[in-house]
Amino acid sequence: MGLVFKVSCKESFCNYHSLTGFTQTLQKMKERAMGTIPADTFALELKQMDGHDAATTAAASERAKWLLSSPNPPAPWQELSSSIKETVCFPAAKNGQPQANRPVLFLQGLFPILKWGRNYKATKFKNDVMAGLTLASLCIPQSIGYANLAKLDPQYGLYTSVVPPLIYALMGSSREIAIGPVAVVSLLLSAMISKLVDPNVDPAAYLRIIFTVTFFTGTFQALFGLFRLGFLIDFLSHAAIVGFMGGAAIVIGLQQLKGLLGLTHFTTKTDVVSVLGAVVKALHEEWYPLNFVLGCSFLIFILTTRFIGRRNKKLFWIPAMAPLFSVILSTLIVYLTKADRHGVKIVKHFKGGLNLSSVHQLNFGGPYVGEAAKIGLICSLIALTEAIAVGRSFASIKGYHLDGNKEMVAMGFMNIVGSLTSCYTATGSFSRTAVNFTAGCETVVSNIVMAITVLISLLLFTRLLYYTPLAILASIILSALPGLIDVNAAYNIWKVDKLDFVVCLGAFFGVLFGSVEIGLLVAVGISFGKIILSSIKPSTEVLGNLPGTDIFCNTVQYPMATKLPGISIFRINSATLCFANANFIRERILKWVADDMEETTKGGIRVMILDMTNVMNIDTSGIHAMEELHKELISQGIELAVANPRWQVISKMKVAKLVDKIGSGWIFFSVADAVDASLHLKMNSC
């Protein structure tokens, strides 16, 4: 039967011009081979099919004309200027709006409070006050703890919970975000600035660099927003953030061993090996078990309240109040039992009162100004990444859109003003934003309420915090860490994209065993390496015809797609055919053609169709490679047909005279058109 089929195939090879004709013929031939139709009917039917596709051919050549005569694509400088216009400039006011309103609109854009403030109602205010008070009760102990993590006196944490939230309330557009110091940024600052100045040796110089870095952070953030460079924070991919946050959480947790064990001397390094080494060394010297007992009991208490809060959503205020309650209770215990005389470390230094101006402390001329700018850049990106991720996820729950660039401007100004008023870098906190949301906040007014509450406690209650044990601060920070380790997200990344998981692991282990910067560098490096690698070694695929259609697709992915005799179709799966991949693609295609030649015994390939649908751009090396490919194919007696070259590609092929070399008759609008023409050629050469 195979023989019969082959013979009839040879006989009728000339009877089709077009793909439709071909598939129909193939069907008829199969029927003939199976013996279901008699020979004379077969011949008659083939005759009928023949010739009724002249219209198709005419349409195809018309389309090829459109392709070849399409206007020039925009020049690179036009693309550049439109891209700059699109990203850098402020979006122009809509045309329909009256001129007079523009300044008002501009102000409303800069200060969203002017817009929503006019519709603000008493019921909303009630909810905001409740949320703000809950927020403050969580914020005060956390701020003190994070200041401790940043190796600053506790009042700086509280300052940072006063000024930045107020500025953000005026300029920000998120309704739920809770502004203040956060764990990761505090770690970043202490880890990187400790390398420049030891805070134990020269706390004043350390503080000056902290403020300078905060100023740089704010400036970078505001500039990113003003120049609409929001895409910069995208360079930290989701996977990198998950890995980085997980690693940072473990590093922060290890740092808390100092407070939890009541150690006096500790390493300034952040990597696991150094920290564990320091702990082991300290355990052999002197440590105070009372600190550990105190810290652990309150940690268990806080975690228990959180468990209760999760089981019953209405009791959300219990975990929110637990840290403040722990602070008050433990302070009372220490005060009453005089435990500080038995080795329990306490806060001691706590300057109350309003925060002072720190304008004179900014330092732009010292030896560390370059380093400070670098740290400011890293902090600005990390802080923005966290804040915008938090803001966006809650905005999408409530169903409104958050403009990343506007948020950046707001964050930038709040940090600039913060750096002038004794605050360190603030951003949106994951854990407190969730509490704010659960507590039913309506607008950013809850931040104002929180700021005022913190301010009042700064004025009135700071003296009471003298006896607060450091172990409690450590346990409060520790209790906030599990939220940063997102095992589920890591598992999902593993499931979806193995290479992304490598990025995640790179960031995680980089932070854990190297340093914060190394973790970030590794993650960004692997991420961009992936992009370059996929450009250097792009995939290519052999296409086959999907029966009954003029669709061509990957023969491996769709086993039902059939190859056409005498025609090889290849698709280049790369957005650019350039120096880095042109030779690789050329050689792979030639290898495939050679393989195909071996497979097809009779005659081999006559036409090689190159589907360039995916190739958006080509450079001179790509043009050279195509020229070479054409030459080498012709020398083997194979015609090269180019299907669907895109706008930039066809225009460059025209300029480089490649169209003339290949022959404009061999350039087609689609693979189907190219196949039709090849079959036609085959018929004519029969």
Next chain:
Amino acid sequence: MGLVFKVSCKESFCNYHSLTGFTQTLQKMKERAMGTIPADTFALELKQMDGHDAATTAAASERAKWLLSSPNPPAPWQELSSSIKETVCFPAAKNGQPQANRPVLFLQGLFPILKWGRNYKATKFKNDVMAGLTLASLCIPQSIGYANLAKLDPQYGLYTSVVPPLIYALMGSSREIAIGPVAVVSLLLSAMISKLVDPNVDPAAYLRIIFTVTFFTGTFQALFGLFRLGFLIDFLSHAAIVGFMGGAAIVIGLQQLKGLLGLTHFTTKTDVVSVLGAVVKALHEEWYPLNFVLGCSFLIFILTTRFIGRRNKKLFWIPAMAPLFSVILSTLIVYLTKADRHGVKIVKHFKGGLNLSSVHQLNFGGPYVGEAAKIGLICSLIALTEAIAVGRSFASIKGYHLDGNKEMVAMGFMNIVGSLTSCYTATGSFSRTAVNFTAGCETVVSNIVMAITVLISLLLFTRLLYYTPLAILASIILSALPGLIDVNAAYNIWKVDKLDFVVCLGAFFGVLFGSVEIGLLVAVGISFGKIILSSIKPSTEVLGNLPGTDIFCNTVQYPMATKLPGISIFRINSATLCFANANFIRERILKWVADDMEETTKGGIRVMILDMTNVMNIDTSGIHAMEELHKELISQGIELAVANPRWQVISKMKVAKLVDKIGSGWIFFSVADAVDASLHLKMNSC
């Protein structure tokens, strides 16, 4: 009339399910609006068209099923291992060949001379001898000149024209390439090694580093070949090479001012500013006009003979012999006139005889071994780039293919052996290969003839070269430079691809005003920056239907493509939807949708079709962005349809449950299918 059309459009909006139906309906509606068909005929025709496309819908849903149930794509490690297999391993022997022949085939693969040597004939030998002698006459003066450029004694240039060509003759597969020292590599070596050791202060140490670098160069080249890393040389794009060669030629030319002006002291830097500064300074001190007169007259002589050779191709031997003739004549003149006593600088040091072993001079423990390895890496890439470009262009003229990886192994071994026998880095020379080809060489035997001729002159005639003036060597090098400055190629690059021209200029000015390494770094940096930039900000396009077909294409490139009412179609023109571009693309699509909403007054968009034909891969950030896009569109009452997600994309969408979120009914095999389904939906909702 516009009104009539609108009304009838509204009336018949529900009458089509499929694209064919739609386009036919549109045609009919136009005819009706023009008044060419009466109202009742119009209604009847619409009725007839309706419903005859149930089969189309069934086929489309069948295709969507194929898409959703396609097998899993190969896992990353499978891709990795197959890619390693493809690139790293030696291609396995063909199955059909008998086992016994394999060692023979392997040896023939390693030493091609075993293959063609058996069919070598006397007529071929005659041609090869003629070509080899012509080559030697050009090679001797050039080798001495390039050794001078590399700041080595002249005999090392001649050594390098003996050993490497012999090794290459055994292992190489190019028939035309002429092996020996070349200008650019000589410049590279002297420029980079002079920074480590000053050749005037410690020539022995300089020589040791030269041999060590040559050894590293050979080792890297052989390893690249053995591990099939041929693609590494592609990282220097065509544009980068054109710019680099042009810049290097000018730098080499400027270096010749030392010999041409007879200067004793000269800068070791290579950038234009330093060199011109040194020349101006030297002109104020002491220089000998006789050198200049001698050098310039012979330069004019050589260039004149070249002009003659170009006009009459048969006289090719005149320009080939001119340098040797110049050397002999000028040496005689100096010897007879005793011009060396009047300031004409002469070669003087010229050790004749066979080259000695330099095994003991290789230095792998010194302080410069790391630097030597780095220089070796750069040299290996530059040397391979030049050799393979030369070899390939002549192979393609003669119509045979050159295996880049095999060539690399041959070049590697010839340099390793060279470094052990007092040779410095050799590669294929542009100018001499052209002479070899024009002189009618048949095989690589011409290289053997050349090597033997050079060897004989080393043994017999070196003493005669004592009085050769240095100015002549300078003029011989200068005369070879115009071939390196390819203004035509630069102009073509400018015409075809403006960004590539920037790469070219970067390399050119980098070499000219910085140094050789800076030029290379700038060129490679810009080249890869281009790839990353196009991934960060990929283009996106709005698609319209090409009348009368089910093809959808860019509405800007093809103005005849029409948008469909109520349906927006976007195509992402990026090979990957990843962290770096996912948010950018999401925001741009949302902006377009918002613009479209404003344009279409009635109802606006109902379905947004995302054509993912070009997106080969997606990462977790990309999946997130699609989820967000879907959410935001749904909140605006718009359905998201995904057309033609590729293999990796659909499999990741399935794993990430994105298919369930979007709904498997909204994922289509092609844009045409998606449009059909959308029109169907529209009809049902009417």
